[in-house]
Structures are given as C-alpha cells and as structure tokens.
Amino acid sequence: MEALLNEWLWQEEYWLPAGMHWQDIRMKEDEGRFPLPRDLIYTLPLAFAFIALRYVFERLIAIPLSKCLGVKDRIRIRAASIPKLETFYKQNSRQPSQSEVVSLGKQCGLSQRKIQTWFRHRRNQDRPSNTKKFCEASWRFVFYLVAFTGGLGSLINTPWFWDDSECWRGYPKQPVAEAHHWYYILEMGFYVSLLLCVSVDVKRKDFKEQVIHHIATIFLIGFSYCANFVRVGTLVMLVHDSSDFLLESAKMLHYAGWTRTCDSLFVIFALVFLVTRLVVLPGRVLYSTLVVSLEFFGPFPGYYFFNTLLLVLQALHIFWAYLILRMVCKFVFLGKVERDERSDEESEVDDEEEEEEPEEGDECSWEQRKGAINSKLASLANNCVLNNLTNQRNINSRLPKAR
Structure with a gap:
C-alpha cells in the first residue's frame, strides 16, 4: 500500500514545482519542522475529542448560560401515538398531499382535519x-474566538502577515513553527467534527452550501499542509475566524431575545464579513496565491488544485454576502433584522398550531363551543344593560341638584 501511494499519490510533479524533489526539501532537526502528511492522522481522534468536549460543554456551560440569558423554548403539543401516521411520516412525507390525507383518513378512521392537525403537531x-440552537452557537463561538485570538497572536509577528511575498520566499523548503502546526491540526480537527455532526445539528436553508464549505475547507487545510502552503493557509484561516465568532455571538443573543444588542452586533458582523471575505481575502490572499506566487515558481498541479479550492470558498462567500446584504437592507428600511436569511429550515412553527378549529363532523364540540360563546355574549349584554341602568340612575339623581 505504501509503495502504491508513493507511486500514484505522492508523485513529485503533483506536489512540488518543476525541478524540485522530495530530498531537496528535507530538513535537519535544527532547521525546524517540515509538514508531513502523517501529521494529519491526529485530526480524526481530535475530531472525536471535540465532539465529546462539545457534549460536556453544552450540558455544563451552554444550557445554564442559556437560562441566565433568558432563552425560552416554545411549548409544543405532542402528536398522539398513531403507528400508521408515524410510519408514513418517517418513510413517505412530512407534508402529505390532499389525496394522501384522504387515504390516511380512511385507513385510520379519522377526519381529514385530524390528519392535518396530527402532521402539523408532528x-x-x-x-x-x-x-439547542443556542448551545450549538455558543460552542462554535467559543472555538472561533479562541482560534482567532491564538491565530492572531501567533501570526502578528511573522513577516508574511505584513508582506505577501514572504509566503513564497524559499518555497517549498519553509520550516513550520510549532504554534502554526497545532493551529492547522486543531482547525482541521474542528471542521471534521462539524462534518461528522452535520446530520444531527440544526438544519438550515444553506445546508448544502455548509456541507460543501466543510468538505472544501477540510481538503484545503489538508492539501495546503501536505504541500507546505502553511504560511498562506494560516492567513486564510485567520480571515475566516475573524468574522465567524461575531456571527455566532449574534445568534446567541438572538435566541436569548436581546433584539437591540443582536441587531447592533449583526451590523458589525456584516461589515467585518464583507470587508474580510470580499476585500481582504480576494484582494490579498487570492492575489498572492494566483499572481505573487508565480514570481517564485512556475504553475504545477498543486498550484491549480489549491487555487481551485480557494475559488470555491470565495464563491460561497459571495452567496452568503448576498444573503447578508438582504438582511442589512431589511435592517435599514424596516429598522430591525426581521429574519435570518440563513435561518433554520425547520425552525418555523406552523401558524395554526395553537388555534384548533372544530372538526367538520364534530357537532358536539361545535355545540359546546357555541353554547359557551352564547353564554359569554349574554353575560356581556347583561353587564352592558346594568352599566346603562347605573349610569341612568346617577344622571337622574344629579338632575334635581342641577336644577
């Protein structure tokens, strides 16, 4: 297997510029660490460690914090246990058509209205x-905040943080600092954990885009580490983390009902996102990988693959920027953020859940409700008559004094 990988996967012309060989980039112990593919093996157990840590964090920290901030859950009516409807709900459709409602009604001996009500409650x-949504947002907020703080602290004194050309000077024989090595490993492990949990997390409208983003990010981090694009890769991760923790904090405040603070924080996030993802990333990072890098070496397959992944991420950024700008327009013209354009796909409760109308064939229920309404109307009428009589007596008693 190792010989097969060396023959097909680790060919020098795929990973290195023309004229470079693996022995040319080997480093001695005193020269520093060189990134090796086997280092990425640690990301898989680290991903499971993140999942376990998230489980503990949500129950010991996130849930108590949600109660302190006033997060409230809507009380929902549980659907009755009807096996035939439950089977149809799981295997066929969550929203049956009219003909399916009629068929299910005949099978279960229930009216169409009851079938529709059952599916709505279900x-x-x-x-x-x-x-649940608050816990997810708080977990991502903590990681992105720690990652951004640690990444900025490890990069702010590096030469390539200020000068793009330093990302490629001496490439591919560039030693990797221990801090940047762990920055890579932790980021990749975290995104692997997000991909593993995507089926149980809250499903949003941009679910497919999120899956593509996670996969592209994992490939981007893994490939850039193996090809030693670590210097420019750290800049890419820092740019992403700079706005992600703002978004998650805005979500936390939204679920807690802190509307004004949430709206203000969202505006700050929108500005940071648009500047970093639509200006800094393409203007500096993409320009550096596409243009500046060619001043130091010629294009090779790894160059094209790395830039393709970056362009995929940039396309997703443009899509999300469009959604954010729509929300900003609503904020400007309506005075508040009415609805998250990336809101949870399954989070909107049906409008008719709390208001149950009488069944078409349920005459007893209708008669009872009609009797209750008539009695209330009669009581209201009596009160109105009594009030009129009282007012009339008061007026009559005052007339002699006025005379």
Missing part, C-alpha cells in the same frame, strides 16, 4: 428548540 415536535 412537524413542530421535530423542530429544534431555541436552547
């Missing part, structure tokens, strides 16, 4: 609570 029952 859909609402599966929708994530605000507490």
Whole structure:
C-alpha cells in the first residue's frame, strides 16, 4: 500500500514545482519542522475529542448560560401515538398531499382535519428548540474566538502577515513553527467534527452550501499542509475566524431575545464579513496565491488544485454576502433584522398550531363551543344593560341638584 501511494499519490510533479524533489526539501532537526502528511492522522481522534468536549460543554456551560440569558423554548403539543401516521411520516412525507390525507383518513378512521392537525403537531415536535440552537452557537463561538485570538497572536509577528511575498520566499523548503502546526491540526480537527455532526445539528436553508464549505475547507487545510502552503493557509484561516465568532455571538443573543444588542452586533458582523471575505481575502490572499506566487515558481498541479479550492470558498462567500446584504437592507428600511436569511429550515412553527378549529363532523364540540360563546355574549349584554341602568340612575339623581 505504501509503495502504491508513493507511486500514484505522492508523485513529485503533483506536489512540488518543476525541478524540485522530495530530498531537496528535507530538513535537519535544527532547521525546524517540515509538514508531513502523517501529521494529519491526529485530526480524526481530535475530531472525536471535540465532539465529546462539545457534549460536556453544552450540558455544563451552554444550557445554564442559556437560562441566565433568558432563552425560552416554545411549548409544543405532542402528536398522539398513531403507528400508521408515524410510519408514513418517517418513510413517505412530512407534508402529505390532499389525496394522501384522504387515504390516511380512511385507513385510520379519522377526519381529514385530524390528519392535518396530527402532521402539523408532528412537524413542530421535530423542530429544534431555541436552547439547542443556542448551545450549538455558543460552542462554535467559543472555538472561533479562541482560534482567532491564538491565530492572531501567533501570526502578528511573522513577516508574511505584513508582506505577501514572504509566503513564497524559499518555497517549498519553509520550516513550520510549532504554534502554526497545532493551529492547522486543531482547525482541521474542528471542521471534521462539524462534518461528522452535520446530520444531527440544526438544519438550515444553506445546508448544502455548509456541507460543501466543510468538505472544501477540510481538503484545503489538508492539501495546503501536505504541500507546505502553511504560511498562506494560516492567513486564510485567520480571515475566516475573524468574522465567524461575531456571527455566532449574534445568534446567541438572538435566541436569548436581546433584539437591540443582536441587531447592533449583526451590523458589525456584516461589515467585518464583507470587508474580510470580499476585500481582504480576494484582494490579498487570492492575489498572492494566483499572481505573487508565480514570481517564485512556475504553475504545477498543486498550484491549480489549491487555487481551485480557494475559488470555491470565495464563491460561497459571495452567496452568503448576498444573503447578508438582504438582511442589512431589511435592517435599514424596516429598522430591525426581521429574519435570518440563513435561518433554520425547520425552525418555523406552523401558524395554526395553537388555534384548533372544530372538526367538520364534530357537532358536539361545535355545540359546546357555541353554547359557551352564547353564554359569554349574554353575560356581556347583561353587564352592558346594568352599566346603562347605573349610569341612568346617577344622571337622574344629579338632575334635581342641577336644577
């Protein structure tokens, strides 16, 4: 297997510029660490460690914090246990058509209205609570904040943080600092954990785009580490982390009902996102990888693959920037952020959940409600008559004094 990988996967012309060989980039112990593919093996157990840590964090920290901030969950009616409807709900559709409603009604001996009500309650029952969404946002907020702080601290004194050409000077024989090595390993492990948990996390409208983003990010981090694009890769990760923790903090405040603070923080996030993802990333990082790098070496397959992944991420940034600008327009013209354009796909509760109308064939229920309404109307009428009589007596008693 190792010989096969060396023959097909680790060919020098794929990973190194023309004229370079693996022995040319070997480093001695005193020269520093050179990134090796086997280092990425640690990301898989690290991903499972992140998942376990997240489980502990959500229960010991996130849930108590949500209660302190006033996060409230909507009380939802649980659907009755009806095996035939449950089977149809899981295997066929969550929103049956009219003909399917008629067929299910005949099978279960229920009216169409009851079938529709059952499916509405069942859909609402599966929708994530605000507490669950708060816990997810708080976990990502903590990681992105720590990653951005640590990444900025490790990069601010490096020459390539200020000068793009330093990312490629001496490439590919560039030693990697221990801090940048772990920056890479932790970031990749975290995104692997997000990809493993994507099926159980809150499903959003941009679910497919999020999956593509996670996969592209994992490939980008892994490939850039193996090809020793570490210097420019650290800049890419820092740019992403700079706005991500702002977004997650805005979500936390939104679920807690802190509307004004959330809206203000969202505006700050929008500005940071648009500047970093649409100006800094393409203007500095993409320009450096596409143009500046060619001043030091000629294009090779690794160069094209790395830039392709960066362009995929940039396309996703443009898509999300469009959604954010829509929200900013709503904020400017309506005075508030009415709805998250990336909101949870299954988070909106059906409008009719709390208001149950009478069944078409349920005459007893209708008669009872009609009797209750008539009695309330009669009581209201009596009160109105009594008030009029009282007012009339008061007026009559005052007339002699006025005379």
